[in-house]
Amino acid sequence: MALRLGIGQYLPGSSPIHRLDPRVKVTGALALMVSVFFITGPLQLVLGYACVLALVAAAGVPVSRLVESIRPIVIVLALLAVFNLLFIRTGDELWRWGALSVTTDGLRVAVIFSLRLVIAVIASSLMLLTTTPTQLTDAFDAGLAPLSRLGLPGHELAMVFSLMLRFIPTIADEAQAILDAQTLRGAPLSDGSPARRLKAVAPMLIALLASSIHHANGLSRALDARCYAGGATRSHWHPLRMRRSDWLALLAVAAYVVALVGLGQLR
Amino acid sequence: MKPAPVTHDPLARIAHATLLYEGGVRALNDVSLTLRRGERVCVLGPNGSGKSTLAGVLAGLLAPDEGTVALAGERVLDDGRVDVEAYRRARRSLGLVFQNPDDQIVTSVVEEDVAFGPENLGVPSEEIGRRVARELHRVAMEDYAQADPTRLSGGQKQRVAIAGALAMEPALLVLDEPGALLDVRGRRSILKVMDRLRETGTTIVHITHFMEEALAADRVIVMLHGRIALEGAPREVFARQEELRALGLREPWTARLATRLSELGVDVTWTCDDDSLLADLARMSRSLSCTMPPPPQASCDFAAEKTDPVIALDGVSFSYRDASQGSRPALDDVTLAFARGRTTAVIGQTGSGKSTLLRLLCSLERPDAGRIVIDGIDTADRSRRRELLSRLGYVMQRPERQLFAETVLEDVSFGPRNLGLDTTEARRRAEGALEQVGLAELAASSPFELSGGQQRMCAIAGVLAMRPAILIMDEPTAGLDPHSRERIMSILRELNRRGVTVVQVTHSREIAVRADEVVVLDQSRVMMHGSPREVFSYQNEALLRESGLGIPTSMLWARRLREEGVSCADGPLTMDELARSVACGLGRAARPRGVEKGGER
Numbered sequence: 074m075a076l077r078l079g080i081g082q083y084l085p086g087s088s089p090i091h092r093l094d095p096r097v098k099v100t101g102a103l104a105l106m107v108s109v110f111f112i113t114g115p116l117q118l119v120l121g122y123a124c125v126l127a128l129v130a131a132a133g134v135p136v137s138r139l140v141e142s143i144r145p146i147v148i149v150l151a152l153l154a155v156f157n158l159l160f161i162r163t164g165d166e167l168w169r170w171g172a173l174s175v176t177t178d179g180l181r182v183a184v185i186f187s188l189r190l191v192i193a194v195i196a197s198s199l200m201l202l203t204t205t206p207t208q209l210t211d212a213f214d215a216g217l218a219p220l221s222r223l224g225l226p227g228h229e230l231a232m233v234f235s236l237m238l239r240f241i242p243t244i245a246d247e248a249q250a251i252l253d254a255q256t257l258r259g260a261p262l263s264d265g266s267p268a269r270r271l272k273a274v275a276p277m278l279i280a281l282l283a284s285s286i287h288h289a290n291g292l293s294r295a296l297d298a299r300c301y302a303g304g305a306t307r308s309h310w311h312p313l314r315m316r317r318s319d320w321l322a323l324l325a326v327a328a329y330v331v332a333l334v335g336l337g338q339l340r
Numbered sequence: 341m342k343p344a345p346v347t348h349d350p351l352a353r354i355a356h357a358t359l360l361y362e363g364g365v366r367a368l369n370d371v372s373l374t375l376r377r378g379e380r381v382c383v384l385g386p387n388g389s390g391k392s393t394l395a396g397v398l399a400g401l402l403a404p405d406e407g408t409v410a411l412a413g414e415r416v417l418d419d420g421r422v423d424v425e426a427y428r429r430a431r432r433s434l435g436l437v438f439q440n441p442d443d444q445i446v447t448s449v450v451e452e453d454v455a456f457g458p459e460n461l462g463v464p465s466e467e468i469g470r471r472v473a474r475e476l477h478r479v480a481m482e483d484y485a486q487a488d489p490t491r492l493s494g495g496q497k498q499r500v501a502i503a504g505a506l507a508m509e510p511a512l513l514v515l516d517e518p519g520a521l522l523d524v525r526g527r528r529s530i531l532k533v534m535d536r537l538r539e540t541g542t543t544i545v546h547i548t549h550f551m552e553e554a555l556a557a558d559r560v561i562v563m564l565h566g567r568i569a570l571e572g573a574p575r576e577v578f579a580r581q582e583e584l585r586a587l588g589l590r591e592p593w594t595a596r597l598a599t600r601l602s603e604l605g606v607d608v609t610w611t612c613d614d615d616s617l618l619a620d621l622a623r624m625s626r627s628l629s630c631t632m633p634p635p636p637q638a639s640c641d642f643a644a645e646k647t648d649p650v651i652a653l654d655g656v657s658f659s660y661r662d663a664s665q666g667s668r669p670a671l672d673d674v675t676l677a678f679a680r681g682r683t684t685a686v687i688g689q690t691g692s693g694k695s696t697l698l699r700l701l702c703s704l705e706r707p708d709a710g711r712i713v714i715d716g717i718d719t720a721d722r723s724r725r726r727e728l729l730s731r732l733g734y735v736m737q738r739p740e741r742q743l744f745a746e747t748v749l750e751d752v753s754f755g756p757r758n759l760g761l762d763t764t765e766a767r768r769r770a771e772g773a774l775e776q777v778g779l780a781e782l783a784a785s786s787p788f789e790l791s792g793g794q795q796r797m798c799a800i801a802g803v804l805a806m807r808p809a810i811l812i813m814d815e816p817t818a819g820l821d822p823h824s825r826e827r828i829m830s831i832l833r834e835l836n837r838r839g840v841t842v843v844q845v846t847h848s849r850e851i852a853v854r855a856d857e858v859v860v861l862d863q864s865r866v867m868m869h870g871s872p873r874e875v876f877s878y879q880n881e882a883l884l885r886e887s888g889l890g891i892p893t894s895m896l897w898a899r900r901l902r903e904e905g906v907s908c909a910d911g912p913l914t915m916d917e918l919a920r921s922v923a924c925g926l927g928r929a930a931r932p933r934g935v936e937k938g939g940e941r
Contacts, residue, residue, distance in 0.1 A: 085486035259758030279744040291443025298436035
C-alpha cells in the first residue's frame with residue numbers, strides 16, 4: 074500500500090476537460106510540456122502558471138488530489154533547485170559562506186528552471202487524472218497509427234501501455250506483501266550492511282518476478298477469454314470524434330504556445 | 341455440426357479428450373462430456389485433479405492433444421487436429437471467469453472494463469452502452485460504474501469480471517472457482533448472480549471446492565487425476581459417500597449431518613435436502629411417547645481466566661497515510677489481549693481492519709496511538725526488533741507468492757539461515773518443517789513446479805522452520821480444497837499443542853468455532869471478543885449477520901429443529917455437538933462413537 078503511485082489514477086468527472094477528445098488532451102499536454110523549455114523569464118512563468126491553473130480549475134480536480142499526485146516529483150525538483158543554487162558560479166555573487174556561494178545566475182536558474190518544470194508535471198498529471206486508460210490507449214492508438222501503417226505494432230504498444238497503468242498498483246501491492254513477508258523471515262532488507270541488504274534484494278526480486286509472470290499468465294488467459302485479438306476488428310463504445318470544442322481547445326493551446334514563445338522574444 | 345445422438349443440440353461435446361502438460365503430466369485423461377443448452381453443471385475435485393484444465397478446454401482456450409471437441413456449434417478439434425479459425429469463432433460464444441479477479445480486469449474504470457469484451461467482438465457502440473448498463477445492474481454494481489477496480493473488494497471485483505463476461509452474451513459461461521478467494525458475503529453475492537443467470541438460459545459450468553454450492557446444479561461432475569470419477573445429479577453423486585471420501589471430498593453439510601446421525605444410531609434416511617431431514621427428525625420426535633430429559637449442554641466452556649497475555653494491545657489506533665483512501669482509521673482505539681498458548685480466530689468482513697491488525701502485530705506498521713507489547717517487547721521499539729521478529733511467524737495471504745529459491749529445501753531454510761543458524765541446523769529445521777507439512781519427498785524440487793496447494797504448504801513450512809512462539813496467519817486456507825484445508829488445521833492444532841500461540845484471520849465459521857477465542861472486528865473496532873460460545877450466540881446473530889458473518893450452520897439447524905419440536909442442544913457450535921444432542925434427545929446416545937474434536941464434524 075505504501076508503494077502506490079499516482080499514475081493511472083483516473084478521477085471520474087464530467088468537466089469540459091474530462092469531455093475533451095483524448096487525442097486533444099494528449100497533444101495539448103505534450104505541447105504544454107515541451108513549451109516550458111521556452112520559459113526563461115518571470116513573465117512567461119506567470120503566463121504558464123495562469124494557463125495550467127486555469128486548466129486545473131476547469132477540470133474540477135481537487136488541489137489536494139493534484140498535490141498528492143505531483144508531490145514526489147516536486148520534491149526531486151526542489152532538491153535539484155538547491156543544487157543549482159549552490160553550484161552555479163556564474164553571475165554576481167550575492168552571498169557566500171565558506172566554500173558555498175549563491176550567485177544571481179544560480180538563483181535565476183534554481184527558481185525558474187524548477188518552477189517551469191512544475192508546470193510540465195502539472196500538465197501531465199492533469200491529463201492522467203482526467204483521461205481514462207482506455208481513452209489514453211485510444212489516443213495513443215490514433216497517434217501510433219502511422220507506425221501500424223509501416224507494419225509496426227502501434228495498437229499493441231498502446232494496449233501494453235494501458236495494461237501497464239492498470240497493473241502498476243497491483244504489482245506494487247504485491248511487492249509490498251513480499252517485502253513484508255521476507256522481512257519477517259529475517260531477510261536483512263531494512264537493516265544490516267549495504268552489501269547484505271543488496272544480497273537480500275535478490276530473493277524478493279525473484280519472488281516478485283515469479284508472481285508477475287503468474288499475473289501475466291492470468292492476464293493473457295483473460296484477454297483470450299474476452300476475445301482480444303488486436304486492433305483491426307475492435308469497435309469502440311465511445312468512438313473518438315473531434316467536435317467543435319476539441320478544435321477550439323487545440324487552437325487555444327496553439328495560441329498559448331505562440332504567446333509564450335513570443336513573450337520570450339520580447340526581452 | 342451434426343447433432344449428437346443422445347441430446348439434441350448440445351452446446352459442447354468433448355469426446356475422448358486427453359491433454360498433456362510439459363513433463364508428460366496428463367491433465368485430462370480420456371474425458372468425454374456433453375453439455376446441454378441451459379444446463380448448470382458443477383465440477384468438483386481436489387486441487388490438481390484437472391478441473392481448471394477442463395474449464396480451459398470448455399472456454400476454448402486450451403486444445404486437448406487427442407480427442408474431438410465441439411464448442412458452440414463449431415468442431416474445433418477433430419481427432420487431435422486443431423481448427424484455429426473454428427476456435428476463434430467458437431470463443432465468441434464462450435465466457436470464462438476465474439479465481440483471481442485482479443488478473444481479469446484490464447482497465448482502470450469499471451464500466452470500461454465491462455465494455456472491453458463487446459468492443460473486441462465489434463459490437464456497435466450504442467449496443468455496448470445498453471449491455472454495460474444491463475450487466476452492471478445484473479451484478480448489482482451499477483453504483484460503481486465509474487470506480488477504479490483496484491479499490492473494490494474481492495467480491496465486487498469478481499462481479500465486475502462476471503459482468504464483463506456476460507456483456508459478451510456467451511452461450512456458455514465457465515466459472516473457475518470464482519469464490520475461492522472471497523469472503524462469505526462475496527461468495528454469496530456470486531451465487532446470487534448465478535441464480536439470476538439461470539433465467540437467461542445461459543449454460544453455466546461452475547468449478548468449486550464448496551460442496552454446498554453444487555446442490556443448486558443440474559449435474560455434478562467429480563474429477564480425479566484428469567478423469568471424470570463420478571457424474572450425475574447432485575443427490576446421486578453425494579449419496580456415494582464412500583467413493584467421495586476416497587476422493588478426498590466431503591458431502592454437503594446436510595448430508596454429513598444425516599450420516600453422522602445414523603452413525604449415532606438415529607434412524608434417518610440419508611438426504612442432502614434440509615427439509616426432508618428436518619421432517620424426518622420431527623416425525624421421530626413426535627413418535628416418542630414420553631419427553632426425554634433435556635440433553636446435557638456440551639461442556640466446552642473453559643474457564644474465563646485470561647492468564648499471561650503474550651500479546652497486549654492498548655488503545656491502538658492506526659490509519660494509512662493515503663489521502664485518496666479518506667481519513668477513516670483502519671483501526672480505532674483497539675484494546676485486546678491474546679493469551680499465551682491459545683488459538684485466536686479474527687473474523688470480520690473485508691475492510692474491517694483484520695489485515696491491518698495483523699500488520700501491526702508483526703510490527704510492519706507502528707500504531708499512531710496506543711501501544712502493542714508482544715512478549716514484553718514494545719513493537720515500536722526499533723532496537724529490539726530483531727529479537728521480536730525471532731519470536732513471530734507471519735503467513736501472509738496467498739503466501740506462495742513469496743517463494744523464490746531453486747529448491748523447496750533451500751526456500752524453507754531461508755528463514756533459519758537468516759536467524760544466523762549454521763547450515764546443518766538450518767537444514768535440519770527445514771527438513772523438520774517439510775515433514776510437518778507433508779512435503780518431505782519434494783525437498784529437492786523447484787518450488788515453482790509444485791501444485792498450488794503444495795506451494796502454499798511450502799510457504800507455510802518456510803515460516804514454521806523458524807520455530808516461532810507466536811504464529812500469525814492471514815487466511816491460510818483460502819482457495820484450498822477441503823483436504824488441504826483440513827491438513828492446515830491439523831498442523832495448527834499440533835503446533836498449538838506444543839505451546840505455540842496462534843492468531844489467524846479467517847472467513848470460515850467452521851474454523852472460527854474451533855479456536856479458543858474469537859475476535860470480531862467491525863468498522864475498525866473490536867465488536868466482540870470471547871470464546872466461540874460467547875461470540876456465536878443467538879443474541880449476537882443480527883450483529884454477526886450485519887458484519888457479513890452470521891452464526892454457524894449447526895446453530896441455524898438447532899433453531900429449526902426446536903421449532904419443529906425436536907429436542908437438541910441450545911447453541912451447538914459444531915455439527916457433531918448438534919448430532920449428539922439430537923441423538924441424545926431421541927434416546928439414542930447410548931453408543932459412543934467417533935471422537936469429539938477429531939474431524940471437521
